[in-house]
Amino acid sequence: MSTAKPIILTGDRTTGPLHLGHYVGSLRTRVELQHKAQQFLLLADTQAMTDNVGHHQKVTDNVVEVALDYLAAGIDPRLSTIFVQSQVPELAELTQYLLNLVTVSRLERNPTIKEEIRLRDFERDIPAGFLMYPVSQAADITAFKASMVPVGDDQLPMIEQTNELVRKFNSTVGDQILVECEAVLSAVTRLPGIDGKAKMSKSLNNAIHLGASADDIKKAVNRMYTDPNHLRVDDPGQVEGNVVFAFLDAFEPDATVLDDLKAHYRRGGLADSILKRRLNEHLQALLEPVRQRREQFAADRGEVMNILRQGTEKARLVASQTVYEVKAALGLNYFN
Known part of the structure; x- marks a missing residue:
């Protein structure tokens, strides 16, 4: 009987500090599960760029801010691997391969994407990167062969789409290379904004940040x-x-x-x-x-960056192995 710990992949877009909605939605779960599983925590700066054109500095500045929130909430870098999405190029490469397995119409039918498009008033002027971010998220999950993903209930369609892509890829190559995952929901899946709107959000200015005075x-x-x-x-x-x-x-x-x-x-x-x-x-x-x-952590940002550097190096090793297997299954490892 295997005693290997299950693998968890989770993360947040680096568009601002984390708030109480994140805490009850999945962060509290992540703190608990790090003692029971091998956990990878992704700082999704690449994904955040998809709808922040011209505001890239806000995205990059918040990488450390989100890391500080993780650490302050109880994430232990000795137990969880915290890494920066943009610094793991294997994720972008895996996204490219998975994009060939999904249609534009399927992406447009994703309920989470439809709601996000409505909230941002994109109508038909949807940035291509934003439309395909469910595939990017699927790459993030499958690169680490995560079997568990703590999410809010609004992210369930993303998990469904990830598993669709896993099944499609494995069927295409005739081998079980990628792994399906299961959503892990917390007891409280969502907090409303303090103004009564359905969702607490940084952009709506209706949130209480974890670092609030x-x-x-x-x-x-x-x-x-x-x-x-x-x-x-x-x-x-x-x-x-x-x-x-x-x-x-x-x-x-x-x-x-x-x-x-x-x-x-x-x-x-x-x-x-x-x-x-x-x-x-x-x-x-x-x-x-x-x-x-x-x-306390903010007083030594150099050490926070060191934690991110070490975590990113570890994440690259894991993701590169998965990409190697994917390329081999597709016949793309010409020189190996």
């Missing part, structure tokens, strides 16, 4: 959308669609207390300010140690 956290909680019809304390309030309760669902450790708060709010007599005060206390307790660790 105590004052910023308090201000964000006070801005949170509740029930617009809960005008007086005695009025019955609605829990569903209430952002404060969505956050309490994720961060209130006492389920009995949470149930009591919901029941009290529904019948009336519970002020929004009391709920926000409780949530603020939970978030302050959660993020203060994260902020302190982040400040």
Whole structure:
């Protein structure tokens, strides 16, 4: 019986610091799984370039910022390999081979891509690199033969497309070269934005960053959308669609207390300010140690870059072996 640890591939686009949506969506899961699996954490700067033309400096500047968030949240570089996507050229090469196995119409039908296109108002002016980023993501996963990928529920179509490409490639070459993967969903798959919009996002300015100051956290909680019809304390309030309760669902450790708060709010007599005060206390307790660790790592950015350099070297070794196998299966290893 094999005792080899399963392989995990996960990552984030380097368009800004990580926020609480990332934390509950998959980052908390990554911290837990690094003790049970061989984990590769990708800083997806290449992918971030696909819709940041003219803003490339923002992408590159945030490579270290996202790395700092990983480290502050509890990712241990001795247990997880953190690497930079653009510095592993084998990923781009593998993407090229996989692109031949998918049609433009299939990419356009990807629900995640359709929603991202809508959010960015691309209409038909879609950058080609952005349209094909599900294939790039498939290359990232398959290059490491990852069997597990922690994601939010909005990324499930990407995992489905990855597995389609794996099956198509293996069928084409008549051998089991690439490996299918399984999505790993956290108990809380998504947090709404503090403004009540469906998704917390840096670009929508409705997020709480992991490195937020105590004052910023308090201000964000006070801005949170509740029930617009809960005008007086005695009025019955609605829990569903209430952002404060969505956050309490994720961060209130006492389920009995949470149930009591919901029941009290529904019948009336519970002020929004009391709920926000409780949530603020939970978030302050959660993020203060994260902020302190982040400040410690940020004081020696040279060491952070050294962690990324070592992780990237390790990632290249693994990815190059997979690309070698892929090229051999396609008959492209002419000189070996």
